[in-house]
Amino acid sequence: KAGVTQTPRYLIKTRGQQVTLSCSPISGHRSVSWYQQTPGQGLQFLFEYFSETQRNKGNFPGRFSGRQFSNSRSEMNVSTLELGDSALYLCASSLAGTSGEKLFFGSGTQLSVL
Amino acid sequence: TQLLEQSPQFLSIQEGENLTVYCNSSSVFSSLQWYRQEPGEGPVLLVTVVTGGEVKKLKRLTFQFGDARKDSSLHITAAQTGDTGLYLCAGPRRTGTASKLTFGTGTRLQVTL
Numbered sequence: 363k364a365g366v367t368q369t370p371r372y373l374i375k376t377r378g379q380q381v382t383l384s385c386s387p388i389s390g391h392r393s394v395s396w397y398q399q400t401p402g403q404g405l406q407f408l409f410e411y412f413s414e415t416q417r418n419k420g421n422f423p424g425r426f427s428g429r430q431f432s433n434s435r436s437e438m439n440v441s442t443l444e445l446g447d448s449a450l451y452l453c454a455s456s457l458a459g460t461s462g463e464k465l466f467f468g469s470g471t472q473l474s475v476l
Numbered sequence: 477t478q479l480l481e482q483s484p485q486f487l488s489i490q491e492g493e494n495l496t497v498y499c500n501s502s503s504v505f506s507s508l509q510w511y512r513q514e515p516g517e518g519p520v521l522l523v524t525v526v527t528g529g530e531v532k533k534l535k536r537l538t539f540q541f542g543d544a545r546k547d548s549s550l551h552i553t554a555a556q557t558g559d560t561g562l563y564l565c566a567g568p569r570r571t572g573t574a575s576k577l578t579f580g581t582g583t584r585l586q587v588t589l
């Protein structure tokens with residue numbers, strides 16, 4: 363079956379702009395998590411959605427938001443972009459998002475903020 | 477302060493050598509996972525260990541979960557160039573009624589001919 367699909371693959375934005383990233387999970391998976399990966403901080407948890415509800419949230423400012431649709435596809439939005447938002451944004455899907463469950467990651471969206 | 481500390485941070489070895497990567501925490505985890513991430517891709521799950529003292533083998537890779545479930549190690553025998561990548565350990569942390577996966581700081585492995 364198809365894997366996790368993230369679009370776009372690369373994005374270049376300027377400070378102050380906003381951006382929307384998309385994630386299509388594996389068919390049948392209801393949990394979608396988003397992570398930010400940077401060389402300095404590693405993989406940091408942003409939030410998790412399950413059945414269109416945000417179930418968990420990491421320690422990121424309110425400029426980072428997300429949503430999940432009825433078909434489990436998810437989007438994350440970053441408003442008023444800052445230089446420090448430059449990172450690889452990874453989406454992961456799983457069946458139920460339970461503790462210790464296997465996560466399937468997409469290839470990520472590489473965001474560069476100039 | 478990172479909940480899961482990995483060491484070493486970087487490792488560059490030649491093909492055929494053995495190596496061990498460590499994942500340490502002061503907290504107890506119900507389970508730990510190991511992922512490998514190749515350049516330009518997302519992490520891929522290698523193994524999940526759930527019982528203290530558990531040892532799992534995946535071809536040339538041996539994973540061990542510490543008896544107290546606070547640490548884990550990954551040993552690679554006779555490394556190959558295809559083992560090159562970022563190795564990440566991860567463990568679930570409960571926040572209220574939900575659980576999130578917390579990742580370690582990572583070990584970047586480079587295997588050369």
